[in-house]
Amino acid sequence: MSLEDGLLLYRTHDLIALGKMAHAVQQTKSGDAVYFVLNQKIEHTNVCVLSCKFCDFAAKKGSSGAYEMTTDEILARLTPEIQEVHITGGMPPDWPWERYVDIVETIHERLPHADVKAFTAVEIDFFHKKFRMSIEEVLRRLKAVGLKTMPGGGAEIFSERVRKLLFNQKIGAKTWLEVHATAHRLGIPTNSTMLYGHVETLEERLIHLIRLREAQDETGGFLTFIPLAFQPGDTGIKPRNRFTSAIDDLKTIAVSRLMLDNFPHIKAYWVMLTEEVASVALNFGADDMDGTVGGEKIAHDAGAVSPMTLAKDRIIRIITDAGKIPVERDVFYNPLHVFADNVIGKIPYLNSVPFYAHFEKRRFRILPVVPRRMGILSQQGEIDAGPFSLMDYVRQREQLELMGWCIATRDQVKSVMLFSKGGWADLEGKTIAITDDTATSVQLLTVLLEKKYGIRAILQRLHAGVNDYSGFDAVLLIGDEALRRNKLGMDGFELVYDLAREWYDWQKLPFVFAVWAMRKALPAQKKADLKDSVQRSLETSEMDFASVAGKHGRSIGLTEGETREYLEGFNYRLGERERAAIEIFEKLLADLRQLQEN
């Protein structure tokens, strides 16, 4: 969408039509899920060398109200259930580099299950200048001690005009984008923000969005976009000393969802947006509520009207009332817990699209979740059914019942690919990166390596998404990422192996990556409804794959023809040959385990 399209959307009086468009996009991205995280915000100090007009959080060193937290004081604020520690603060003149490293390292060591999301681009740039290290070096060192992601603050609005008016000491768009691109290259995904509702124009907001979209096209490392409503309070900004209207807030959420077609998530940050608007935004394109936050000093000091902390059950209630599935997530948006009934898992890859064209809304709700996570949620009893990774089905056979469908290849797959620097024989003793999303593909890789080629390699798990693969000898990718990389190629990894083809050449059988299954304990009527939904979806989709999945294919760079050809390469029905393939694969795996035990 162009800047002009964006203006047209912003200027409409038909708020509901705009919301519906954004909501439709939201559903293709995250189904019925709305995410939240149990998090704690830490502002380690409010002492800051900058004086930005919109901020009434910062204080000068030695002034009354100035504070600086020690690492111990920070630890004391963290409770065991926290999943994400969000750290941003002022930029004090006299802290040594080691103090920042110590904060990240200590939190990472003491709360290993909590992920550290720390330091805005403004702070990273400050470290770069103050400690005379390149931006890359700053980020590399922080990553080495436990930094997982970066918050998106400090972007304000990408306009030199506004920057000169309001925050002329702060980094501009160029530096902000450079810091984030560097982080993405190093395998640190980040968030992004926009501060709106002060002196900026609508055009400036849209230019901001377009620049973020372009940056995302380059790196793919942004997890989410967070529009931040300006909080007039005791700040130095006079021109429009009012809170943004709810209509402006909702339009901004919706327009962001529509403009940022390559962003996975849009966050309705309740602390800044108010609980009122954030609740409604869940039907206007936003799929994330942020979290319990703990304490939020910056927005609070400027008079934000939200309560300091929304308890988890309040967030769950808000999401449920919005007709969505409350999903507790980690910092990478992996679902950890689901708080709803009638939830059906959906593998968020192109090859699963044909199963979901005809699910009746409200009866079953759809949660997109990568294969390995679907297995974990099923283990926890939190989803009713879905196309389970073969390995997860095998592990949970006692609780699950096959439904007669599967995701099986005929002779190749194109979306479970090993990208390698050398041939199979060269991988002996080498390290292969595998991503967090795979459950069965990694087992197939192991079987191929050890049973077909007689090779032992080391497998190392990374989170899915942006990663720095340069230090690995090979990388296993699955799903849409594999399809995209297969088409574009991957620098330095010249050899590409299709694991299903490797299997077929060896066994002359299809490979079954996933099987549809549902919980045995479900009531009979529900089982029948569920089967009916899947069957009707699949039959409709098979009449014309391109019309059902064309849009999804386009979003990862495939033409309609390529999408059709890719989907026609699958067999979705669990037949004799598929069952035979499963049996042989299980036997090979069992042999392998025995071998390993001996």
Added chain:
Amino acid sequence: MSLLEIYRKVRSGERVSRAEGLRILAESELLDLADLANDIRFRNNPDRAISFVVDTNPNYSNICNVDCIFCAFYRHPGEEGEYAHTVDEMIANFKDAAAKGVTTVLLQGGVNPALPFEYYLELVERTVRDVPEIYPHFFSTSEITGMSRISGLSVPVVLQRLWDAGLRSIPGGGAEILSDRVRKKISHLKGPSAEWLSVMREAHKIGYKSTATMMYGHLETDEDIVEHLEVVRRLQDEYHGFTAFIPWSFKPGNTPLEKIIPHYATPTRYLQMIAFSRIYLDNIQHIQASWFSEGKKTGQIALHFGADDFGGTLLEENVHAAANFVNKTNTDECIQLIHESGFAAAQRTTLYQIMKVYPIPAELAA
């Protein structure tokens, strides 16, 4: 019938049944509900304008013997903090309000057993005579039942006497939820829903206009909501006495019900109530959203969910405030909130006659 067929039925102007209503409420996506409600809103009220009234909600007494567990406002006779104002004090209060531009006084109290019927008659007469700028919008059905008990007169006679004193409009509060299953639990002394309905029926028969309200967000189910709207719709068919329908959510602060219902209903639920009441109540012209009861931002959004009225400016308000729910505006801000939502603002009288239109300023007209 599929949900889409029910939507088509609504759009064609046909009345939906209880069962169909329940499906609309339970199964609709939020924005589909909004879309449907807007269609009807613009059919009934085609102008892109939102009306509001400059009003105040004082109370003549907080002494009450009805003991509703959702209320933080009332005191028992003799309890600390109880009060009852004289007629003179109230008239002074109204004059004060009139000087500030107020045109409607929504006056309610507790149901105070110590006040004689003459007190209420005098209040009405003196208001009409001494403060002509003010249109009295006095006394909920519970108070009218209370007057009947104190005076020994029947409800119709009480209403006739008040009418003769000059009262023409009564507020719709006290309806709470017109489902006896829930009423027994939250306000058992307030009488069954039939009592609210019969006072309203008698009033409409005489010629009174009134609003109708609904308080949700406590123990009710979707079925109770539909039941409430159904009985209101049926009564409206008889005399067409309801000017507007006003839903609001239960505020748990400082009430005995707080222990069971610790959370405010969500803004999403409010928007559902606004939109659904617009769809179900095909015979009530105005649906009132409020900047006051759910928050200014939710109020603004509700104007896109089928509401065509923004309630009053509420110079004074004590009942929600007793539940720690405080929200303030003034006429200028009220107009601005409406303008920001994309509508002209229209100041109205108690009975929804437009007095003055404030067109949307050029910079907000997009």
